[in-house]
Amino acid sequence: MTTLRADVAIAGAGLAGLGLALDLAQQGRRVILLERRKLPGGAVFSLPGANGADNSIHLFLAAFTRCRARLEQLGSRPLRELDAICHVALAGRRLALPLGAGRLHTLRELTRLRHPLGSGLELVAGLARLGSSRPRPGETAGAWLERRGLPRQRLAGLFWQEWGLSVFNAPLELVDAGLFRRTLLRLFRDPRSHRPLLADCSLADLWVKPFAQALERAGVRLLTGTALRGVERGPSGIHALLAEGLRVEAPHVVWAGPPEGLAQVAGLADCQPALPPRQAGRHIVNLRLPCAPGLRLDRLTGWFGQPFQWIFAGGDGWLTLVGSGWADEDLAQRANLLPRLPGWLAAHGLAAAGPPRWIIQRHATALQSPDFEAARPPARPQDPAAPANLFFCGAWLDTGLPLSMESALAGAELTLQALQFD
Numbered sequence: 001m002t003t004l005r006a007d008v009a010i011a012g013a014g015l016a017g018l019g020l021a022l023d024l025a026q027q028g029r030r031v032i033l034l035e036r037r038k039l040p041g042g043a044v045f046s047l048p049g050a051n052g053a054d055n056s057i058h059l060f061l062a063a064f065t066r067c068r069a070r071l072e073q074l075g076s077r078p079l080r081e082l083d084a085i086c087h088v089a090l091a092g093r094r095l096a097l098p099l100g101a102g103r104l105h106t107l108r109e110l111t112r113l114r115h116p117l118g119s120g121l122e123l124v125a126g127l128a129r130l131g132s133s134r135p136r137p138g139e140t141a142g143a144w145l146e147r148r149g150l151p152r153q154r155l156a157g158l159f160w161q162e163w164g165l166s167v168f169n170a171p172l173e174l175v176d177a178g179l180f181r182r183t184l185l186r187l188f189r190d191p192r193s194h195r196p197l198l199a200d201c202s203l204a205d206l207w208v209k210p211f212a213q214a215l216e217r218a219g220v221r222l223l224t225g226t227a228l229r230g231v232e233r234g235p236s237g238i239h240a241l242l243a244e245g246l247r248v249e250a251p252h253v254v255w256a257g258p259p260e261g262l263a264q265v266a267g268l269a270d271c272q273p274a275l276p277p278r279q280a281g282r283h284i285v286n287l288r289l290p291c292a293p294g295l296r297l298d299r300l301t302g303w304f305g306q307p308f309q310w311i312f313a314g315g316d317g318w319l320t321l322v323g324s325g326w327a328d329e330d331l332a333q334r335a336n337l338l339p340r341l342p343g344w345l346a347a348h349g350l351a352a353a354g355p356p357r358w359i360i361q362r363h364a365t366a367l368q369s370p371d372f373e374a375a376r377p378p379a380r381p382q383d384p385a386a387p388a389n390l391f392f393c394g395a396w397l398d399t400g401l402p403l404s405m406e407s408a409l410a411g412a413e414l415t416l417q418a419l420q421f422d
């Protein structure tokens, strides 16, 4: 068995583990980063042999300041701003939402909405009432909106349910109201903060390769295909991490894998944070189709009230329909949607030039329910029986953000602050 030594040993090379490893190395720490899979990147991975297709379209928002700063630091490709007008099809009507023009413009557009379940004016009036209301502990966004005068069936037919699905990957009836409110305020903080941004390359080219190069330059030892299997643990804490044929001794140990993954690590199963299981999370589905070449990668169509919420038309010759918050029954029925596809595309002036391909990420993110929000832990395990030198890292920490790339980097910041060196 090989023994290695470091100041900090991190298990899990998703965005959070990668970000933390780089920051620590740049502060002069010796870092060893173990990754179970053959490639780092975690949830931001590109499917092997699939023309650069990613596990899902990953949308950024201008409010993702950490992601943007990190990409700049890595010298990665700049993100592309999507069309300033988001065309939203909702119940047979089309809205043109001016995304960059500020919240007043967006609200003005919403007031023009006419819908059998209620007018946009009602929706905006309801939203204004929300400004003065704080959710109750344990309340879901759906219940909170209803309490403040946005009845459930109206909510379901209107904009917020679909928007909520895209951001939280679950219906608002299940999502924590505090998280929903914070996200809404954050996104409408300034006129540009809700502008969507997208990479015009694969996630591997955007995140994974630049991170791997930066880690190498900074002297981080990244060991891929190396799962943390167990630890040597004594009364003073963890002495060493154990992987296949490898022992890593480090005074600080960081778990940057998924929270439920600790159950598989011998010696740390009792340290698993008490978060509801990820298996309760919903599925994210991408339907990818080859389209006529030459389309600009700046077209975002909100396509609400359908099984999918967004259509992206890309300069790489692909169209992607993105569906969030799918339950098991939706997945089982998905083949039934295909005959309707040509009609759907034609309605948006689009056409496919080949057969579709499904990309499905099951239980894509944990369900961001009130239970989950209340249990999101800080970077230092709160259980007094946990080893004193164990730290957590990941999008699932108590960052106050929806589970996202931004939350992963915010989680890494929390861990960096919590780590103390003599």
Ligand SMILES: Cc1cc2nc3c(=O)[nH]c(=O)nc-3n(C[C@H](O)[C@H](O)[C@H](O)COP(=O)(O)OP(=O)(O)OC[C@H]3O[C@@H](n4cnc5c(N)ncnc54)[C@H](O)[C@@H]3O)c2cc1C
Pocket (backbone or CB within 6 Å): 011, 012, 013, 014, 015, 016, 017, 034, 035, 036, 037, 040, 041, 042, 043, 044, 055, 056, 057, 058, 059, 060, 226, 227, 228, 229, 256, 257, 258, 261, 284, 361, 364, 365, 393, 394, 395, 396, 403, 404, 405, 406, 407, 408
């Ligand atoms: C389908 C999908 C679509 C998404 N869309 C968006 C989007 O549009 N916008 C957005 O901002 N966010 C989106 N997200 C969320 C975002 O990708 C994640 O929140 C973020 O990447 C999580 O990063 P992380 O480092 O916390 O965890 P992860 O990426 O899960 O990383 C954990 C790592 O730990 C490794 N690991 C596990 N066990 C072990 C072990 N025993 N030893 C060593 N390593 C181990 C795993 O292999 C993995 O690499 C999406 C996620 C999915 C799944």
